[in-house]
Amino acid sequence: MKEKIIDDDVLNYDNIDYIKINYDVIYRKIRHPRLEFKTGKLIAVLPHGYDVNILLNKYKNWIYKKESFIKKCKKEATFRKLSDRSFEELKTITAGILRNLTEKSGRSVDKVSFRWMKTRWAGLHIRKNSPLKASLSINKKVKYLPDYLVEYILFHEIAHLQEKKHNRKFWEIIKDKYNNYEEMERELFIYWFKISGLVKTL
Numbered sequence: 001m002k003e004k005i006i007d008d009d010v011l012n013y014d015n016i017d018y019i020k021i022n023y024d025v026i027y028r029k030i031r032h033p034r035l036e037f038k039t040g041k042l043i044a045v046l047p048h049g050y051d052v053n054i055l056l057n058k059y060k061n062w063i064y065k066k067e068s069f070i071k072k073c074k075k076e077a078t079f080r081k082l083s084d085r086s087f088e089e090l091k092t093i094t095a096g097i098l099r100n101l102t103e104k105s106g107r108s109v110d111k112v113s114f115r116w117m118k119t120r121w122a123g124l125h126i127r128k129n130s131p132l133k134a135s136l137s138i139n140k141k142v143k144y145l146p147d148y149l150v151e152y153i154l155f156h157e158i159a160h161l162q163e164k165k166h167n168r169k170f171w172e173i174i175k176d177k178y179n180n181y182e183e184m185e186r187e188l189f190i191y192w193f194k195i196s197g198l199v200k201t202l
């Protein structure tokens, strides 16, 4: 019999049935089941009484592709270096970058706060009754990122002053400055694993 060597990074669809999939199940009052990868973990959101295996079976190729991508990112995470800047330094560079970005757009962020967040790097809140005012929350984990990624995150958030949703128009704005934005998103994903491993007790 021919022996098969399975490389970690190579997709081998023949072996999918033997791969152990780690997932969480959440039951909700919904009509259609769905799968999500929330920060690297597979979550099946199901209507009550739905058999999770039906869904896992139907989307096994997609799940395997995602799992392989995540595995690869986690591996790459071991080679990334974390910044050792202090919170004070993070606040200073953030203020500088924001000043530059908002000067050009003519709009401003009037409140910036830093806190530990579980699922995202930052979030912009635009007030309904005064659309020109916005407050920005930045994940404290950003402290560990290299400068160029801090700049990217802030550029992303400030772009939301022009376009709220992650639609085509939004990514056009991003692409205008970051032609390589997919690479940047991937780097952020890799750092997310690296940093989450470091500060998971918080």
Ligand SMILES: [Zn+2]
Binding pocket: 156, 157, 160, 166
């Ligand atoms: Zn966004």
